[in-house]
Amino acid sequence: MEIEETDLPGVVIVKPDVFADERGFLLEAYQARRYSKHPALDQDFVQDNRSRSRHGVLRGLHFQVEHPQGKLVSVTRGAVFDVAVDIDPRSPTFRTYVGVVLDDRSHHQLYVPAGYAHGFCVLSDEADLSYKCTDFYAPGDEAGIHWADDSIGIEWPIAAPIVSEKDRVNPTLNEYLR
Numbered sequence: 001m002e003i004e005e006t007d008l009p010g011v012v013i014v015k016p017d018v019f020a021d022e023r024g025f026l027l028e029a030y031q032a033r034r035y036s037k038h039p040a041l042d043q044d045f046v047q048d049n050r051s052r053s054r055h056g057v058l059r060g061l062h063f064q065v066e067h068p069q070g071k072l073v074s075v076t077r078g079a080v081f082d083v084a085v086d087i088d089p090r091s092p093t094f095r096t097y098v099g100v101v102l103d104d105r106s107h108h109q110l111y112v113p114a115g116y117a118h119g120f121c122v123l124s125d126e127a128d129l130s131y132k133c134t135d136f137y138a139p140g141d142e143a144g145i146h147w148a149d150d151s152i153g154i155e156w157p158i159a160a161p162i163v164s165e166k167d168r169v170n171p172t173l174n175e176y177l178r
Contacts, residue, residue: 003038006098009091010040010113011084013100014072018107027107029074030132040111043070045132050076053122053129058161060119061085061145061170068114070134078127079103080120081157084112087145087173095152095173102129117145121158144170 004013014035018027028034035041053059060083063069073082085097100110101123112118114134147154147163149172 008084008086008093008096008098011098012040012111014109014111016107043134045134047133047136049131049133051129053127055122055125056158056162058121058147058163060147061117062119063117063143064138064141065143067135067138067141070114071112071118072109072132073102073112074109074130075102075104076128076130077104078124080122080127082110082120083154085117085152087117088115089177097152097154099154119147121156121161123157145173145176146170149173
């Protein structure tokens with residue numbers, strides 16, 4: 001597999017080896033010994049999540065406060081624009097984001113470290129996401145930043161996303177930090 005560093009510390013793109021022929025393909029979506037050789041991916045994953053969304057759905061920007069989760073995100077069907085945002089005001093890359101297309105053709109993965117906000121929008125008719133988490137989901141610990149926060153300036157590839165009411169009323173990063 002190939003690991004591509006990004007402009008954000010700890011955020012990496014994983015390009016697994018895919019063995020394909022006329023019958024289909026095989027890939028190891030995760031293999032602890034190999035992944036742990038890279039410092040960003042040397043994590044104890046404790047929970048696997050799956051989600052399905054339709055075209056135009058935008059989810060995010062989400063994170064947990066006291067129990068932050070690192071997430072290894074992949075798309076098993078369809079395509080999404082996946083985003084990690086540095087929301088730590090002490091960080092030199094504060095307010096910086098990385099956005100990549102993840103799809104079921106390249107099988108690339110994005111690792112979003114604990115302490116970053118995460119979101120995605122669906123580019124295909126439907127998309128299934130799978131993500132491994134480094135901490136358990138804690139319902140009372142959820143937080144979010146508004147997906148269209150001008151201070152971050154994410155260039156989402158869809159003009160009129162479908163957003164939940166919860167995500168629609170998330171604060172800007174400045175409002176959250178107050």
